[in-house]
Amino acid sequence: MNGAQLLVKTAKKAGIELCFANVGTTELPIVLALDSESGMRAILGLFEGVCTGAADGYGRMRGKPAMTLLHLGPGLANGIANLHNARRAKTPLVNLIGEHATWHRAADPPLAADIEALAGTVSGWQKTNQSPAALSCDMAEAITASMYGQIATLIVPNNYQWEECTVSEIATPQFSFAPIDRRSIEEAARIMQSSKKAGLIIGGRALRKRGLHAGAHIKAMTQCDVLTTTFPSYIERGTGLLDVKQIPYFPEPAIDMLSRYETVVLAGAKEPVTFFGYSGIPSRLLTDKAQRVEIATDRQDVVEALEYLAGTVGATLDSTIPSNILTEPARPDMPQGDLTAEKVCLTLAAIQPENAIIVDEGLTTSLTYYPLTAGLPPHAFLTVAGGSIGYGMPCAIGAALACPEQPVINLQADGSAMYTIQALWTQAREALDITTLICSNRSYQILKVELAHAGITSIGSNTLSLIELDRPPIDWVKIAEGMGVPAVAVRTAEELAKELRKALADPGPHLIELALAQSSN
Numbered sequence: 001m002n003g004a005q006l007l008v009k010t011a012k013k014a015g016i017e018l019c020f021a022n023v024g025t026t027e028l029p030i031v032l033a034l035d036s037e038s039g040m041r042a043i044l045g046l047f048e049g050v051c052t053g054a055a056d057g058y059g060r061m062r063g064k065p066a067m068t069l070l071h072l073g074p075g076l077a078n079g080i081a082n083l084h085n086a087r088r089a090k091t092p093l094v095n096l097i098g099e100h101a102t103w104h105r106a107a108d109p110p111l112a113a114d115i116e117a118l119a120g121t122v123s124g125w126q127k128t129n130q131s132p133a134a135l136s137c138d139m140a141e142a143i144t145a146s147m148y149g150q151i152a153t154l155i156v157p158n159n160y161q162w163e164e165c166t167v168s169e170i171a172t173p174q175f176s177f178a179p180i181d182r183r184s185i186e187e188a189a190r191i192m193q194s195s196k197k198a199g200l201i202i203g204g205r206a207l208r209k210r211g212l213h214a215g216a217h218i219k220a221m222t223q224c225d226v227l228t229t230t231f232p233s234y235i236e237r238g239t240g241l242l243d244v245k246q247i248p249y250f251p252e253p254a255i256d257m258l259s260r261y262e263t264v265v266l267a268g269a270k271e272p273v274t275f276f277g278y279s280g281i282p283s284r285l286l287t288d289k290a291q292r293v294e295i296a297t298d299r300q301d302v303v304e305a306l307e308y309l310a311g312t313v314g315a316t317l318d319s320t321i322p323s324n325i326l327t328e329p330a331r332p333d334m335p336q337g338d339l340t341a342e343k344v345c346l347t348l349a350a351i352q353p354e355n356a357i358i359v360d361e362g363l364t365t366s367l368t369y370y371p372l373t374a375g376l377p378p379h380a381f382l383t384v385a386g387g388s389i390g391y392g393m394p395c396a397i398g399a400a401l402a403c404p405e406q407p408v409i410n411l412q413a414d415g416s417a418m419y420t421i422q423a424l425w426t427q428a429r430e431a432l433d434i435t436t437l438i439c440s441n442r443s444y445q446i447l448k449v450e451l452a453h454a455g456i457t458s459i460g461s462n463t464l465s466l467i468e469l470d471r472p473p474i475d476w477v478k479i480a481e482g483m484g485v486p487a488v489a490v491r492t493a494e495e496l497a498k499e500l501r502k503a504l505a506d507p508g509p510h511l512i513e514l515a516l517a518q519s520s521n
């Protein structure tokens with residue numbers, strides 16, 4: 001067995017079955033090993049940002065890592081923007097990066113780069129492998145590290161991948177959470193119960209059913225509000241679940257929402273801050289007086305911590321939650337007429353099926369979507385956790401591969417779509433059940449909104465040139481069809497409803513261009 005085979009065997013034994021890859025000569029032994037190990041599936045992304053975004057989507061849905069295989073420093077560099085989103089989403093993710101042969105590095109060949117420096121910008125764990133025999137332990141260590149919700153990057157010199165090695169045992173990941181800190185959770189319970197108004201901000205794994213269930217019990221016992229960050233990585237949402245309120249994107253409404261809390265308990269979420277620094281507005285959204293209490297670190301199980309908090313405030317987890325705490329079924333009515341951002345959200349909410357996975361990178365078009373969805377049939381909702389655009393289409397790939405029984409709907413802003421548009425080709429090649437709704441407002445609309453927010457009323461030609469996307473207009477139907485994805489353009493809510501229903505009834509990828517009425521600001 002060579003080093004590459006040892007590495008892939010270790011990954012497979014740990015349950016990794018997918019490899020999102022874009023490779024070159026330095027990864028070829030690992031590529032060959034993907035064929036020598038049965039049950040491994042290689043997925044080609046035509047840009048590394050597609051591979052890393054797909055691995056992010058997979059990891060968010062499954063809560064366990066997929067791996068990427070990327071080519072040297074430049075390949076990793078191309079993948080970093082979406083690794084940034086994965087880092088913010090606390091996604092378990094393992095990167096394998098091929099490196100030049102150790103003896104060749106000194107010659108400084110053209111593709112040589114400082115891979116470790118690049119990896120360091122996003123990785124919670126990283127290592128450059130030092131011998132073929134160590135590859136099993138290194139890989140198991142990488143997988144273990146990723147399970148805490150971080151990116152683990154293993155850099156593997158090409159000669160160590162090729163070299164034969166004898167290893168008697170395949171290493172297995174040794175993952176376990178650190179024990180929760182009961183005393184600090186008891187203190188949090190005491191503060192919550194004595195405070196006039198408490199908020200519980202939950203994130204990460206706490207946004208899945210078990211965490212939401214504990215959150216609902218805590219709300220029932222303490223009358224606290226339960227909130228999440230503006231860009232949650234993954235939340236289960238819909239009828240019968242706790243309606244977790246989303247902290248707004250813009251600072252004024254966010255401050256308005258958060259200023260009412262005397263106490264804020266953080267469970268799997270960081271203290272909320274504004275997305276950008278706005279002159280005259282503090283970075284931190286909580287008031288100075290508000291007491292902050294964190295009940296779990298990234299090394300601890302936030303769900304266990306929440307359940308302990310629920311018990312401490314007097315809840316019995318297997319008792320029935322009062323019905324006013326959980327959401328009742330509610331769907332908005334279908335809108336009519338020319339599509340606007342609001343009508344896109346209403347139409348989607350009126351139609352989306354149970355178990356849908358909504359990958360949201362709709363930006364200004366999807367601003368009004370989340371509040372419509374608390375009473376819809378249960379579904380999953382994923383957002384651009386690190387704000388680095390170009391995440392939606394790749395993320396949809398990973399989500400579809402992770403959960404092939406669930407339809408994926410990607411609400412996708414047009415400017416952001418163009419960053420990783422090659423994702424459509426992978427969606428077609430792998431016949432993934434993804435419906436992409438392109439929000440074609442033909443501009444970087446959010447930048448116009450930000451300019452208006454800053455009080456700028458007249459916009460010069462250079463500024464407009466960097467914000468408008470209408471010259472030439474992008475033909476989404478042709479782009480999609482050119483990559484093997486059937487596509488159609490719609491102008492009205494009625495047409496969207498018809499085409500969305502059709503796309504959902506036909507497994508496989510579809511793209512619908514939503515021609516949005518041009519906004520005047």
Ligand SMILES: Cc1ncc(C[n+]2csc(CCOP(=O)(O)OP(=O)(O)O)c2C)c(N)n1
Nearest residue numbers: 363364388389413414415416443444445446
């Ligand atoms: C990698 C990266 N580059 C640039 C930006 C800055 N940026 C934020 S939103 C945006 C444009 C968004 O336009 P679009 O995707 O069409 O959404 P819209 O605002 O029109 O709803 C840009 C360029 C970013 N967040 N991430």
Ligand SMILES: [Mg+2]
Nearest residue numbers: 414415443445
């Ligand atoms: Mg746009």
